[in-house]
Amino acid sequence: MSGRLGQGIPEQTIFESAVRNPELEELTKTEEAVDVPWQVVVHNDPVNLMTYVTMVFQKVFGYPREKAERHMIEVHQKGRSILWSGMRERAELYVQQLHGYLLLATLERVS
Amino acid sequence: MEFRRKDDVLELSELDPFLAELLRQIPSSTKCDDAAAAEQRIFSEPAQPNEKEICEEWKVYVQPELRRLFQSATETVASDLQQLNGSEKPFANCTLRIPTEHADDWLNALNQARLVIATKNNFNEGELCDHYRSPIGSRRDLSLFQVNFYGFLQEFILRETGGA
DSSP: OOTTTTTTSOHHHHHHHHHHOHHHHHHHHHHHHHHSOEEEEEEOOSSSOHHHHHHHHHHHHOOOHHHHHHHHHHHHHHSEEEEEEEOHHHHHHHHHHHHHTTOOEEEEEOO | OEEEEETTEEEEEEEOHHHHHHHHTHHHHTOOTTOHHHHHHHTOOSSOTTOHHHHHHIIIIIHHHHHHHHHHHHHHHHHHGGGGGOOSSTTSOEEEEEEGGGHHHHHHHHHHHHHHHHHHHTOOHHHHTOTTOOTTSOHHHHHHHHHHHHHHHHHHHHHHTTOO
16 A cells, blocks of 8 residues: 555555545556656667767766666667666656657566 | 867868768758658657556657757757858868767757668668768668768767767
């Protein structure tokens, strides 16, 4: 049960309300989905230059050059690399920045 | 053609009319026109198709911002390229000076152009690595040369601004 949703209300009451009120149950599910860890994945693209991709990883994530290059090579050789994982809001921001640099990036739930 | 950095300016000198024309085509090359595949590549999905809510919200809230960002970068490049329109001798070599503060906009616009051209022509990885194909064989060969020339320019900007 989400901590924020349950503020000041006994859990039993929330459960009963959810049974009676499907909208509340849906809201609870949505909040749980937001709290699940997410990962930022960059996918291979034959057009983007390796040096450009490395520069973007350095700028967006603040990674040192060696780490940025390791991820770039992983993208190139394996087709994808997980650049970051954590809360959804921040992951969305990273994906937005990566799209701003025209990289193929997606947000994925950590499985 | 010569590349060099002079203080806060990236200078491309001895540009022959052919390369100058390719540079002039950067802004128009960023346009997807009616090519749905190019539009999809520039505005790629932020998540797998089963994450419908994320993908739908992205289109409403994020894509307009990205569109403005790309448009702004292209306008800066178009403004810098005005230098190539004032030559009194149309077939003379010319010089283009790019302020280093415009470097990010150039990298962005060049990337847009490369992605749009590559997607429209459906170039494969092997073709993109073929840097020696003559640009005069066909329109497709010219487009490949254009993609590689813009990539060469990106490399120069990255190297001279410390990004590579």
